[in-house]
Amino acid sequence: MSTLTRARRKLRAHPVAADAALAAGVLACMVAGSFAEPHGPEGIDWGVRTPDVLSLVLMTLAAAALAFRRRAPRTVLAVASGASVVESVTGDPRAPVAMCAVIALYTVAATTDRPTTWRIGLLTTTVLTGASMAAGPLPWYAQENLAIFAWTGIGATAGDAVRSRRAFVQAIRERAERAERTREEEARRRVAEERLRIARDLHDVVAHHIALVNVQAGVAAHVMDKRPDQAKEALAHVREASRSALGELRATVGLLRQSGDPEAPTEPAPGLDRLDELAGTFRSAGLPVEVARGDEGAGLPAAVDLAAYRIVQEALTNVRKHAGADARAEVSVVRVGPRIEITVLDDGAGQDQDHAPGGGHGLLGMRERVTALGGTLTTGPRYGGGFRVHAILPVTTRTSGARDGRP
Template sequence: MDAVIAAGALVCMVVSSFAAPHGAHGVAWGIRAPDPLSLVLMTLAAAALVFRRHAPKTVLAVTGAASVVECVTGDPRAPVAMAAVIALFTVAATTDRRTTLRAGLLTMTVLTTAAMVAGPLPWYAQENLAIFAWTGIGATAGDAVRSRRAVVRAIRERAERAERTREEEARRRVAEERLRIARDLHDVVAHHIALVNVQAGVAAHVMDKRPDQAKEALAHVREASRSALNELRATVGLLRQSGDPEAPTEPAPGLHLLEELADTFRNAGLQVEVARADQGTTPPAAVDLAAYRIIQEALTNVQKHAGPDAKAEVSVVRVGPHIEVTVLDNGSGEDTAPEAGGGHGLLGMRERVTALRGTLTTGPRYGGGFRVHAILPVKTDTDDRTSDRTHGRAKDRTAALGDSV
């Protein structure tokens, strides 16, 4: 392409050199011919344009020097300056604006001054003014092309970056959703299967001697399995959901079902005491669900690991802007630490609490047993932002009222 442009420029320069702009009827052709020096300079300048993309400043220097020589020694009407204008355009299109300004001013000044001062024509001749105009046009057009390319490149980079961000956000949301569903499935399965296991063991133990108690245990098994299936159906239904993502489609048990949860463990033979000091507190749905799941998982661990004579104490207390959930047991079994089972119960608790920017403390108690203590915020970040907007609007209204008074 550069060779084609150079050849075209050479043809234009040679053809134009045969024209006389001051003929009797306007432009006259063939009444003059360029001298050999002009042909050599035009050929040299056109050959330099082949390398204009690889060394634009060098090509500008070569074509500018050829134009100066033509203005001083040859026929000033021979358009060698055309090659300098093309080279100046290339410099402006491939460099920055400061370089374009410097190169444009230098080229314009040198060529115009050489033509006006050392050329054979008067300083006010239109050929001299044409050199001034065309060098300015070349620099301006090149700078416009460079700016356009920069804008297109910035738009393309922004689009690519936005696409990468969307893909990363989609992957992150998918991972978070999978983790959340995994936590819910773990909580549901671990809790109900543990109860089914205990009740089935009781039924098998008393089947022969006390069939009535065995029937009662089997009834609890049926109830626990039904509850497990219902929660599993609700959780798995999220995977089939294709409607509004804001719709409350996930299972949402909360602290209002705490007594029912404790009764399920009491029916399985675990002594559970519940103490609440959070009356009047309505936590967000996420906090309510997290508190319920933490208590459920902690009691499940007590049932599985604390031994047959264990006793659990559950307390839910409102302390300032937080809700503190505590589950204690006095288990004396050998496997007192839930981590020994290799499950994901404590990990799921910690993930739930961390997602709400709360704190979780777990560990053995002095003298035996295990302690789970979670501190959850009463308000989430979304609630805080909504409250801030509400308070801001209230302040604005108060200020406006004061101004009017």
């Protein structure tokens, strides 16, 4: 770090000391200038003249006022301008008291808005220049009078430029901080959405397969002594359901792997093409399921296909868990124009999902999936008993439309 940089930092840390040093330096320059004769035979002659007492008082008063320029810039400008006017009117203006007025005007312009700068700057320039031209001992067109006009204008312009630069830098800093906060909020939102999606997928996988395992394990325990063959068949279903659960869990957790981890499973996500296989797993668990399809040959976006499969899976799982041992289920998948409708009905006498102990997450997960795709979900008890799940999903989602080049 250079010496100049360290000095600037120290002065910024102690503004009062910096202003006092500035006032002392300006006073020294004014006193030195009062000994000079600008129109000597050889140009500027030093030591030819000496300042009078009034000039020294005015210089000291104006310089002392500069030490408070940050605290009361307009008051300091008034004092410096008054001293400069008095000097111009009362005597030979060899002591450049107007230098203090220029610095004070710069401070006012740097700490206020542009309209105020224009008003105060125009007023200060007019008063100082007019007093020097009208009441001073020199002709109105003298170089000293024109110099007062030029320097006051430069002071106001420089202060306004510094204020504009500070405002620009502050705006850039605020914009960067706002953008950083926006990025952090967006990152938190994406993390929350991803956690919700993973939790939803894990719930669908675990709830379905664990329900099947629980049912088949109960059957095996019930018939183990009297019908061992049926018990073996039930245990085989338990093993198959657990293997499927492990496979889907491995695929889901594989999405969380980092780049340096082993390769994640590449098995495609389940869709409606596996609907018959899904219904078969429930039939093997003792739940009669009838499937009606009216969408054969209709290609679906991956997100819609997965959501439809998960809705049917969760709805049948809820039937198996809550509808009772004698319940039957019907699954209907129909393509209606730009939408696909999934309906799952049961005739069970069990309790409503929303009021089951610990229940409600499955319906919530289905609703979140449907809402994310811009569809609608209707759930509720059927007239005469049973439960109904009806989902309408748009075939063309925003993601798939953008991928296919559609708006």
